[in-house]
Structures are given as C-alpha cells and as structure tokens.
Amino acid sequence: MPTGSDELSLIDAFVAELPHAKTPFGPGDDAAVLPRPKGQTCVTTDATVEGVHFTRPAFSLEDVGHKALAVNLSDLAAMGATPRWWLCALQVPRGFTTDDARALARGMAPLARAHGLTLVGGNVTSGPVLGLTLTLGGESPKPLLRSGARPGDVLLLTGPLGLAAAGLRALREGQTSGPEVDAQRRPLPHVESGLLARRFARAALDVSDGLLLDAWRLARASKVALALRSDWLPLGSTLEDALQGGEDYVLLLAVPARAVDRCLVAAAKAGLDWTPVGKCERGTGVFLDGRPAPPLGHLHGAP
Amino acid sequence: MPTGSDELSLIDAFVAELPHAKTPFGPGDDAAVLPRPKGQTCVTTDATVEGVHFTRPAFSLEDVGHKALAVNLSDLAAMGATPRWWLCALQVPRGFTTDDARALARGMAPLARAHGLTLVGGNVTSGPVLGLTLTLGGESPKPLLRSGARPGDVLLLTGPLGLAAAGLRALREGQTSGPEVDAQRRPLPHVESGLLARRFARAALDVSDGLLLDAWRLARASKVALALRSDWLPLGSTLEDALQGGEDYVLLLAVPARAVDRCLVAAAKAGLDWTPVGKCERGTGVFLDGRPAPPLGHLHGAP
Missing domain, CATH: 3.90.650.10 (PurM-like C-terminal domain)
Structure with missing residues (x-):
C-alpha cells in the first residue's frame, strides 16, 4: 500500500461509515488512548482471510465485514464482556477501492452500533488477498473463563x-x-x-x-x-x-x-x-x- | 489452518519462546483479561506481510519477528507509553512448521524482554503468505499526541x-x-x-x-x-x-x-x-x- 493520499482516502472512507472515536482517543495518532475501564478489560484478536474464511463473490464485501466483526464479538460474548472499542488492521489486494472499503465498513456498522463498539484505530497495508485482523476490547466486572x-x-x-x-x-x-x-x-x-x-x-x-x-x-x-x-x-x-x-x-x-x-x-x-x-x-x-x-x-x- | 493438534502445537511452540501471561490473563481463553492499568492505556495495531514488508530469504524468520514487534513498539514509543501487553495474530502459509513458529518468536523475545512486554493472546490462521498482525498495549500517565x-x-x-x-x-x-x-x-x-x-x-x-x-x-x-x-x-x-x-x-x-x-x-x-x-x-x-x-x-x- 503506497502511503499517502491513496491510503488516507481509503482510511477516511472506511472510518466515516463507522461509529468512531475522535482524536486523541481514536484513529489518527500513533496509538489510540482508551477511556478508563470500569471493570476488567478483555481483549481478543481474530483474522478473516480471503480464500481461507471466505471467497468472493460467495461473500459480498458487506458479508466479509459483518462476519469479521461478528467472530471477534463472539469472543467477547464468551467472556461475558460488554464490547467497548476495536482496532481494524486491513490487508487489501491491488485494485481495492475506497468504495470497497466503504462496503466492508457498511457490513460492520450495524453490529458495531448494536453493541456499542467504537473504532479507535487501525492500519492499512497491501497484501496478496483481502484480510481483516480485528482486535476488540470489552469490559466485565468478572470475566467468564x-x-x-x-x-x-x-x-x-x-x-x-x-x-x-x-x-x-x-x-x-x-x-x-x-x-x-x-x-x-x-x-x-x-x-x-x-x-x-x-x-x-x-x-x-x-x-x-x-x-x-x-x-x-x-x-x-x-x-x-x-x-x-x-x-x-x-x-x-x-x-x-x-x-x-x-x-x-x-x-x-x-x-x-x-x-x-x-x-x-x-x-x-x-x-x-x-x-x-x-x-x-x-x-x-x-x-x-x-x-x-x-x-x-x-x-x-x-x- | 486446520484447527486441532497442528494449530495447537504451533501455538505452544510460539508461546513457549516468549514472556507470556498465564491464564486467565494470557493465551488460552476466548479473550485475555488485562491487569488493571495504572495510567492511561494506549493501543496500536500494525501488520507485517510477506512480499510487502519483507521477502525471504533476505529476511530470516527471526528478522521478521523482530521487525514486526519493533514497528509496533515504535508506535507506543511515539505515545510516550510504557509497553505492557500484546496480542499476536499469525497468518501462516502451507508448510509453516513449529520450528518456523519458534524462529519467529525467537526474533521477538529479546525485544519483548527488554521492554517488559507480555504476550496475552493471539490467533493463528492459514493464508497465502506469512503475515503478522500485532496489537500492543502500553500505559502512560499522559500520552503524547x-x-x-x-x-x-x-x-x-x-x-x-x-x-x-x-x-x-x-x-x-x-x-x-x-x-x-x-x-x-x-x-x-x-x-x-x-x-x-x-x-x-x-x-x-x-x-x-x-x-x-x-x-x-x-x-x-x-x-x-x-x-x-x-x-x-x-x-x-x-x-x-x-x-x-x-x-x-x-x-x-x-x-x-x-x-x-x-x-x-x-x-x-x-x-x-x-x-x-x-x-x-x-x-x-x-x-x-x-x-x-x-x-x-x-x-x-x-x-
């Protein structure tokens, strides 16, 4: 991914579709600063990779976005944690457009809204296939193990x-x-x-x-x-x-x-x-x- | 990546080389439970992908592991944050062995030790090329923006x-x-x-x-x-x-x-x-x- 305007417009398009934190707490700095947790913090990371977890066009980009977020939310659910924040690392193949980024985000937005999940940061790089590695954080007074x-x-x-x-x-x-x-x-x-x-x-x-x-x-x-x-x-x-x-x-x-x-x-x-x-x-x-x-x-x- | 013994032995080999938390705070549950932060928590995620950020054999697996962790540590450094915990999402190509996983981890271990960074969880999946998406958390009384x-x-x-x-x-x-x-x-x-x-x-x-x-x-x-x-x-x-x-x-x-x-x-x-x-x-x-x-x-x- 050439850094510069292509990457920036892709990130902007993606972020605009989603509930996101404002800097200093959200995308745009070297790291995100989290709000103070009330309970204990649970974190999980999971990857969704083209050719492994989905193929196109059997999955639309909206489907891919939805599922990538859903599988990570499921890990927080298993801990009895209230979802709070997430980071999105995208690997995008050649030719991936800002419209594609928007479609991915549109697949994620309803789940993010339904579960009170705020995007706080991420990363975009190029890669041979589409891949999404998400990290989610949630809170629980007493995590289920x-x-x-x-x-x-x-x-x-x-x-x-x-x-x-x-x-x-x-x-x-x-x-x-x-x-x-x-x-x-x-x-x-x-x-x-x-x-x-x-x-x-x-x-x-x-x-x-x-x-x-x-x-x-x-x-x-x-x-x-x-x-x-x-x-x-x-x-x-x-x-x-x-x-x-x-x-x-x-x-x-x-x-x-x-x-x-x-x-x-x-x-x-x-x-x-x-x-x-x-x-x-x-x-x-x-x-x-x-x-x-x-x-x-x-x-x-x-x- | 077929789940089951292959994935487990690969994870075990990787984790064994690195300073890691014990469950319930570390690898092995659906999500990691973090220790209570003293200051504000900063989180960052960054991917290192074969063919984009490195090729082999110009980079050894130890080099790849080192650099993947270093670029994420640099983001915490930029926030003035003390490194605390990390998650490692690995995408591994066909034929990636437990010895390969060990080599990656050996490249990371000196940096992790030097900076007090504890592995708390992660994810392994297959993919067309080797890719590492890391998420690091650090603490600072007053993050630099x-x-x-x-x-x-x-x-x-x-x-x-x-x-x-x-x-x-x-x-x-x-x-x-x-x-x-x-x-x-x-x-x-x-x-x-x-x-x-x-x-x-x-x-x-x-x-x-x-x-x-x-x-x-x-x-x-x-x-x-x-x-x-x-x-x-x-x-x-x-x-x-x-x-x-x-x-x-x-x-x-x-x-x-x-x-x-x-x-x-x-x-x-x-x-x-x-x-x-x-x-x-x-x-x-x-x-x-x-x-x-x-x-x-x-x-x-x-x-």
Missing part, C-alpha cells in the same frame, strides 16, 4: 448448532440465500447471552470450531469431563454438522446445578433460547451419550 | 534518518550485512526516548514513512507549520533517504522552546542522541530550508 466449570455443573447452549456448516455446503453448491446461508455469511454473536451468563455461569466459551472440539477445550481448561446428550442438542442441521460443523458462534456455558432453573427463566424472559445439553463430571475429556468423543475439529473452509 | 505542537516549539529527532532506506537498497543489491542492512532488518524502537520525551515534549510521532510525510502529519494534527533545516538533519544516508526513505522509527518531538536545553541535557545524560532539526511556526504544511516540501511518502517495498 473456560477454566471455571466444576463437576455437577449443567451445560447450556445459547442457540442451535449446525446451521453454519449447512450454509457452507449450500454456498459451495451454488445456493445464494436461505437461513443456512445467512448463518454462514452473517452469524450473530451472542453478546446478550454472554452478559446474562455472567450472572449465572461459572465458565463459558464460544462454539466456533464445532461442539466436540470446543467442549474438549472447556473440559481441558476446567479439568472436568463433559457429558453431552445428543438427543438434547438443539439442531439447526444434521447431528454431524452440530458436532463438528463449527462457525455457529453460540456459547457453551457451565452453570451450577442449583442456579439452572433461575438461569433458564431469566434467559426465557430476555427472549433467549438456551438449552441444557449435558453436565460436567469428574474426569477428563468429552463423552457423547456415555461414549468418549474425540476432539474432531472444524476445518474452516472457504465457500 | 500528534496534535500538541504549538508555534515556537522546537523540533527534535531522537536518531539519524535514512539508514533503513539505504539498507533496503543494499538488500536488493544482494548485500547481506552491514549497519544499513541491520537498520532495515532489525530496527530498534525508541522506547526509552519516548519515556523521556513525555517529561518535555508536547507532541510526538514516529518517523516510519519518511520525514516529509510524517512531519506533514504532525503539522496537520497540530495545526502548525513545521520549518525543517536540511543542514541540521542527522543523516544516516543521503538527504533524499532521510527525507523520504522511511522505516527509521526515530521519533519526531515538539518541545517548548524554554524546555529544550534541559531536555537535551537529560537526553545526553540518558545516553540518547537527540538533535534539533527545526521549529514549529504559525501556518500549515512543511517547509524545508524555507521552501514548501510536499508530503512525499515512502512506498514500503519488499527487499
């Missing part, structure tokens, strides 16, 4: 699994619309669920790489075994998609048994559809219907 | 200009060692200068894209004119390299005239070689020896 689950805790999912994997298949088969395709291109991060979860849950993570792999991560971090019931799983597609599909960005929560009823009532009152899917036990690893389930991962594939 | 310069302030540079551009040319011509090549491959961020500068300076930025372009940025942000003297510039190479070369990562400071003598004495006592190069005046734009100097930028070129 993967390591907090205890034997006896009940496992809850904050939404159905498998729809995004079905959408990936549909896109590969040339389908261009429908709820599966929407789930794949425009996943909605469970930020509200994360905020509610911090009142009840002892541990959480977002199911980005498939239930079996992410459950295994929770089990390992908490030093417990997770016993899942396949007939309890909220399915958006086939059982295989649900177990290994990935990219659904629902949260897996571990809630103390005594709090589960209150927790489910509170979720229902908030219009959230949470489902018990199993429980934590002494031991290690993940069990599905009583049988050991290997941590089979999701290969992020470009549609 | 680009917008603080006032007419009458004296402009100081914290080191010589042009060496990195000469190094880029040398690498292209097949040279593999020497001070120019070192300056290009292993730039040293002026973190100590930034910390000292916050006692004296009203404005600062790092000269990453060439003096003329970066001086223009400072002038614009502060709404002043910058009058530079070519015969005062500390040259590491030709005047043209110094003015437009970029990648030297020295700091340009604006210091109130009454504080300049004390400031230069303090810098000399600290073993820092700071040089007056001009002053701020009423007006707009950048003037070199009294003539308007256009914001000619540095085209980051891969050696």
Whole structure:
C-alpha cells in the first residue's frame, strides 16, 4: 500500500461509515488512548482471510465485514464482556477501492452500533488477498473463563448448532440465500447471552470450531469431563454438522446445578433460547451419550 | 489452518519462546483479561506481510519477528507509553512448521524482554503468505499526541534518518550485512526516548514513512507549520533517504522552546542522541530550508 493520499482516502472512507472515536482517543495518532475501564478489560484478536474464511463473490464485501466483526464479538460474548472499542488492521489486494472499503465498513456498522463498539484505530497495508485482523476490547466486572466449570455443573447452549456448516455446503453448491446461508455469511454473536451468563455461569466459551472440539477445550481448561446428550442438542442441521460443523458462534456455558432453573427463566424472559445439553463430571475429556468423543475439529473452509 | 493438534502445537511452540501471561490473563481463553492499568492505556495495531514488508530469504524468520514487534513498539514509543501487553495474530502459509513458529518468536523475545512486554493472546490462521498482525498495549500517565505542537516549539529527532532506506537498497543489491542492512532488518524502537520525551515534549510521532510525510502529519494534527533545516538533519544516508526513505522509527518531538536545553541535557545524560532539526511556526504544511516540501511518502517495498 503506497502511503499517502491513496491510503488516507481509503482510511477516511472506511472510518466515516463507522461509529468512531475522535482524536486523541481514536484513529489518527500513533496509538489510540482508551477511556478508563470500569471493570476488567478483555481483549481478543481474530483474522478473516480471503480464500481461507471466505471467497468472493460467495461473500459480498458487506458479508466479509459483518462476519469479521461478528467472530471477534463472539469472543467477547464468551467472556461475558460488554464490547467497548476495536482496532481494524486491513490487508487489501491491488485494485481495492475506497468504495470497497466503504462496503466492508457498511457490513460492520450495524453490529458495531448494536453493541456499542467504537473504532479507535487501525492500519492499512497491501497484501496478496483481502484480510481483516480485528482486535476488540470489552469490559466485565468478572470475566467468564473456560477454566471455571466444576463437576455437577449443567451445560447450556445459547442457540442451535449446525446451521453454519449447512450454509457452507449450500454456498459451495451454488445456493445464494436461505437461513443456512445467512448463518454462514452473517452469524450473530451472542453478546446478550454472554452478559446474562455472567450472572449465572461459572465458565463459558464460544462454539466456533464445532461442539466436540470446543467442549474438549472447556473440559481441558476446567479439568472436568463433559457429558453431552445428543438427543438434547438443539439442531439447526444434521447431528454431524452440530458436532463438528463449527462457525455457529453460540456459547457453551457451565452453570451450577442449583442456579439452572433461575438461569433458564431469566434467559426465557430476555427472549433467549438456551438449552441444557449435558453436565460436567469428574474426569477428563468429552463423552457423547456415555461414549468418549474425540476432539474432531472444524476445518474452516472457504465457500 | 486446520484447527486441532497442528494449530495447537504451533501455538505452544510460539508461546513457549516468549514472556507470556498465564491464564486467565494470557493465551488460552476466548479473550485475555488485562491487569488493571495504572495510567492511561494506549493501543496500536500494525501488520507485517510477506512480499510487502519483507521477502525471504533476505529476511530470516527471526528478522521478521523482530521487525514486526519493533514497528509496533515504535508506535507506543511515539505515545510516550510504557509497553505492557500484546496480542499476536499469525497468518501462516502451507508448510509453516513449529520450528518456523519458534524462529519467529525467537526474533521477538529479546525485544519483548527488554521492554517488559507480555504476550496475552493471539490467533493463528492459514493464508497465502506469512503475515503478522500485532496489537500492543502500553500505559502512560499522559500520552503524547500528534496534535500538541504549538508555534515556537522546537523540533527534535531522537536518531539519524535514512539508514533503513539505504539498507533496503543494499538488500536488493544482494548485500547481506552491514549497519544499513541491520537498520532495515532489525530496527530498534525508541522506547526509552519516548519515556523521556513525555517529561518535555508536547507532541510526538514516529518517523516510519519518511520525514516529509510524517512531519506533514504532525503539522496537520497540530495545526502548525513545521520549518525543517536540511543542514541540521542527522543523516544516516543521503538527504533524499532521510527525507523520504522511511522505516527509521526515530521519533519526531515538539518541545517548548524554554524546555529544550534541559531536555537535551537529560537526553545526553540518558545516553540518547537527540538533535534539533527545526521549529514549529504559525501556518500549515512543511517547509524545508524555507521552501514548501510536499508530503512525499515512502512506498514500503519488499527487499
């Protein structure tokens, strides 16, 4: 990316579409100065790369922008954090225009507005393909960790699994619309669920790489075994998609048994559809219907 | 990048080489939880991409790691911030091994240790070429901004200009060692200068894209004119390299005239070689020896 007017007009076009901080707190200095946090600060970074996480034209630039921001918001949601600020590092291929930058930002703006997220800085460089590496910061009085689950805790999912994997298949088969395709291109991060979860849950993570792999991560971090019931799983597609599909960005929560009823009532009152899917036990690893389930991962594939 | 054991062993190898936080504050959860800041928090993000900022084998993986971290540290230095924590998003091409990840990290470790920088999280994905997008956080009681310069302030540079551009040319011509090549491959961020500068300076930025372009940025942000003297510039190479070369990562400071003598004495006592190069005046734009100097930028070129 030649520095100078091209880069500047591209940055200006991008920033103008988004809720952003004013200098000295926002874009335009060597670093952004953050407002003082009220609780503890959680930070996360995640990259979305052309040919790896998406292809064009299966994804529009608006889709790419939306999804890049959504997957990072999902990480904050898993911490029970209130989104606050973000940085956007763009890698743009030759021929990428200010209109393209605007389209990316337009895909991000509704999510940023909905979740109170302020752009504070970023970086633009050239690269062989389009890539977005975002860093998000959020606040929580008491962040939810993967390591907090205890034997006896009940496992809850904050939404159905498998729809995004079905959408990936549909896109590969040339389908261009429908709820599966929407789930794949425009996943909605469970930020509200994360905020509610911090009142009840002892541990959480977002199911980005498939239930079996992410459950295994929770089990390992908490030093417990997770016993899942396949007939309890909220399915958006086939059982295989649900177990290994990935990219659904629902949260897996571990809630103390005594709090589960209150927790489910509170979720229902908030219009959230949470489902018990199993429980934590002494031991290690993940069990599905009583049988050991290997941590089979999701290969992020470009549609 | 297939999630699962490959990604995990690569992350483990990388993290093991570096000063890193333990969970819940470090790698391993959906987001990192930061320690409470003492001052104001400054955050910056910058990408280093193969074919854009470096090529192999002109750069070893250690060089790549060093430079990626150095350019981000330079942004914190420009804010007068004490480096605290960082996130590392890696994009790795097919065939990138755990040994490669270790080499990258080994290039970063000395800088991270020297500046008290703790790795708290990151992300690994595959991509067409090697790319590193880093996010760094630092603290300052009073961050230095680009917008603080006032007419009458004296402009100081914290080191010589042009060496990195000469190094880029040398690498292209097949040279593999020497001070120019070192300056290009292993730039040293002026973190100590930034910390000292916050006692004296009203404005600062790092000269990453060439003096003329970066001086223009400072002038614009502060709404002043910058009058530079070519015969005062500390040259590491030709005047043209110094003015437009970029990648030297020295700091340009604006210091109130009454504080300049004390400031230069303090810098000399600290073993820092700071040089007056001009002053701020009423007006707009950048003037070199009294003539308007256009914001000619540095085209980051891969050696």
